[in-house]
Amino acid sequence: MTGPLHTKVLVAALVAAALGGCEGPRVGAQSDGGAIDPGSLATVSRLQDDIFTPKCASVSCHAASANSLAPMSLEPGESYRNLVGVPSTQVPSLRRVEPGDPARSYLMLKLRGAASGVGGAPSRMPLGKPSLTEEELQNLESWIHRGAPND
Amino acid sequence: MTDSSRAWCAALLCSLGLLPALALGDVNVSGSAYVDYLGTRSPSARASSLSGITPELALKVEVDATEHLSFSAKACLGCHGVSPERFHAEWTPKPWINAQAGRIVVPFGDFSMRYDPSGHATASKPLIYEMGRMLYFRSDQFNLGVVPTPYVDNGVLLYGQAWLKDSVQVWYGGYAVGGFKGENDLDWSSLYQAYFNDNNAEPSGGARVVATYSASSDSALLKDLSLGASFMYGHYNRAANRSYLAAGLDLSSRVGPLTLRAEGALRRTDIDASLPGYRYEIVDPWIETAGFYGEIQHPVTEWLVVSYRFDGLRRQGVPLPGSDARLSAVSTILRYTQGVQVNIASGLFAKLGYEYWLLSDFPTAHVFHLGAGGAF
Numbered sequence: 001m002t003g004p005l006h007t008k009v010l011v012a013a014l015v016a017a018a019l020g021g022c023e024g025p026r027v028g029a030q031s032d033g034g035a036i037d038p039g040s041l042a043t044v045s046r047l048q049d050d051i052f053t054p055k056c057a058s059v060s061c062h063a064a065s066a067n068s069l070a071p072m073s074l075e076p077g078e079s080y081r082n083l084v085g086v087p088s089t090q091v092p093s094l095r096r097v098e099p100g101d102p103a104r105s106y107l108m109l110k111l112r113g114a115a116s117g118v119g120g121a122p123s124r125m126p127l128g129k130p131s132l133t134e135e136e137l138q139n140l141e142s143w144i145h146r147g148a149p150n151d
Numbered sequence: 152m153t154d155s156s157r158a159w160c161a162a163l164l165c166s167l168g169l170l171p172a173l174a175l176g177d178v179n180v181s182g183s184a185y186v187d188y189l190g191t192r193s194p195s196a197r198a199s200s201l202s203g204i205t206p207e208l209a210l211k212v213e214v215d216a217t218e219h220l221s222f223s224a225k226a227c228l229g230c231h232g233v234s235p236e237r238f239h240a241e242w243t244p245k246p247w248i249n250a251q252a253g254r255i256v257v258p259f260g261d262f263s264m265r266y267d268p269s270g271h272a273t274a275s276k277p278l279i280y281e282m283g284r285m286l287y288f289r290s291d292q293f294n295l296g297v298v299p300t301p302y303v304d305n306g307v308l309l310y311g312q313a314w315l316k317d318s319v320q321v322w323y324g325g326y327a328v329g330g331f332k333g334e335n336d337l338d339w340s341s342l343y344q345a346y347f348n349d350n351n352a353e354p355s356g357g358a359r360v361v362a363t364y365s366a367s368s369d370s371a372l373l374k375d376l377s378l379g380a381s382f383m384y385g386h387y388n389r390a391a392n393r394s395y396l397a398a399g400l401d402l403s404s405r406v407g408p409l410t411l412r413a414e415g416a417l418r419r420t421d422i423d424a425s426l427p428g429y430r431y432e433i434v435d436p437w438i439e440t441a442g443f444y445g446e447i448q449h450p451v452t453e454w455l456v457v458s459y460r461f462d463g464l465r466r467q468g469v470p471l472p473g474s475d476a477r478l479s480a481v482s483t484i485l486r487y488t489q490g491v492q493v494n495i496a497s498g499l500f501a502k503l504g505y506e507y508w509l510l511s512d513f514p515t516a517h518v519f520h521l522g523a524g525g526a527f
Contacts, residue, residue, distance in 0.1 A: 024439040024441075024465075024467030024468065024481070025434070025435035025436075025437050025438060025439055025467060025468040025469075026434035026435045027431045027432070027433070027434060027435075027468065027469055027480040028431055028432025028433065028434050029431065029432050030430060030431050030432075031429070031430060031431060031432055102473050103291055103473065103475060103476070108473070112290050112291070112338075113290070113338065113339075113341070114289045114290050114291070116201065116283075117199065117200070117201060117288065117289050118198065124341070131334075131338070131341060133334055134334035134335040134423060134426060135426065137473070138426055138427065138428050138472050138473060141428070141472065141473040142427070142428065
């Protein structure tokens with residue numbers, strides 16, 4: 001909220017009063033200044049083996065094959081250069097992977113099914129397959145947050 | 152075959168099953184179309200909302216096969232693309248016990264019965280029931296309202312109604328459905344992606360009860376006073392070890408020419424505390440989304456309806472890993488809505504709306520709605 005502190009307090013108080021002061025979950029101290037814990041230490045090599053190759057780079061999807069329906073290959077040796085710093089096809093103002101910023105990486109918006117919120121296609125990736133697990137998504141975000149190194 | 156193709160094949164097969172019913176029974180076809188423009192001058196709000204034009208088209212076919220058996224199918228075109236929204240059989244042998252089976256509208260709150268744009272006078276839904284057309288709706292922000300509506304799911308609903316004396320009608324219903332989906336907090340997009348199958352082996356369940364008092368005299372000031380309560384519970388992740396619980400109360404009444412409505416709802420959702428990346432230490436491993444609305448609807452003339460609404464939403468609990476950096480552990484929205492519905496002709500209407508958004512973690516915003524639609 002960009003207004004004064006007392007306005008922020010008033011908003012919270014009014015909502016709390018309307019909800020009868022319902023006790024919500026307790027939260028502890030803020031940790032690490034808001035950064036994603038780098039302890040997950042996912043590397044792009046690991047992500048290639050665990051996610052890109054088995055779940056994305058199939059023959060009919062993000063493969064280098066001429067029959068591929070998708071605009072970019074996520075096969076080994078190609079995924080990094082097709083993702084990091086590359087403007088997305090659907091929303092060119094966003095890069096597929098924005099080093100250091102998972103929230104503005106179009107890859108994550110597609111994987112979380114939130115691309116329609118920025119004007120992209122609503123279809124969630126992987127298309128027609130089970131969604132990535134939360135752990136897999138956070139490993140990707142952790143890698144992006146570290147600057148998306150080519151490790 | 153893709154999941155979407157499977158869903159359409161299933162719908163087609165069920166439609167073929169309707170053919171005998173079509174030959175024998177009464178067929179009712181209805182539909183609605185609505186186009187809404189959401190505009191805001193706030194760049195931050197625009198980047199975190201489905202601003203611009205959004206269409207909603209719906210076509211519904213109901214077939215009364217016999218006196219007590221009917222089938223209903225509804226297809227929609229909207230934010231989720233083209234989808235078979237509802238598809239169920241309904242058996243109504245007695246007033247006190249009826250059943251729906253298939254893809255049904257889950258009854259939670261009064262608004263679940265009025266979510267169609269032709270069913271409410273405002274251009275937007277109350278925050279507790281909002282699905283996508285609210286500011287900061289994304290999964291890394293508020294992640295929608297308490298029970299984004301319409302909430303349709305696969306399952307069975309048993310319901311009935313009874314009269315207490317001559318003036319109080321009680322509607323009651325209980326259901327078992329597939330339930331919400333997600334892995335760490337609910338994931339709405341997966342609920343609306345074909346093939347619509349459950350992600351775990353555990354059904355979710357809930358109930359709703361509404362008591363309505365109807366004044367016997369047309370001249371009575373207070374007419375049709377309704378009080379309702381709703382509840383649902385289930386496990387939303389694949390391992391079926393993270394639960395959610397939602398509860399709500401609703402009140403509506405007609406006072407003279409005015410229609411008054413108020414609802415409050417709350418959802419508690421377990422989270423996975425073992426994951427890395429939380430910005431706060433976790434004490435209680437769950438988050439709570441709660442809110443309310445109060446609304447007055449005033450038919451000024453035969454063709455002009457004015458609405459005034461005040462609503463709020465609060466998300467409380469640790470922001471999930473990867474969340475918008477602005478989201479705090481207690482994030483709130485207060486909103487004032489002024490709406491006007493102009494009934495142009497029978498079945499045709501236009502809506503205008505202004506909303507003032509006061510948020511604790513995001514910039515204040517002024518939002519405008521302009522919409523037009525119709526129902527047949």
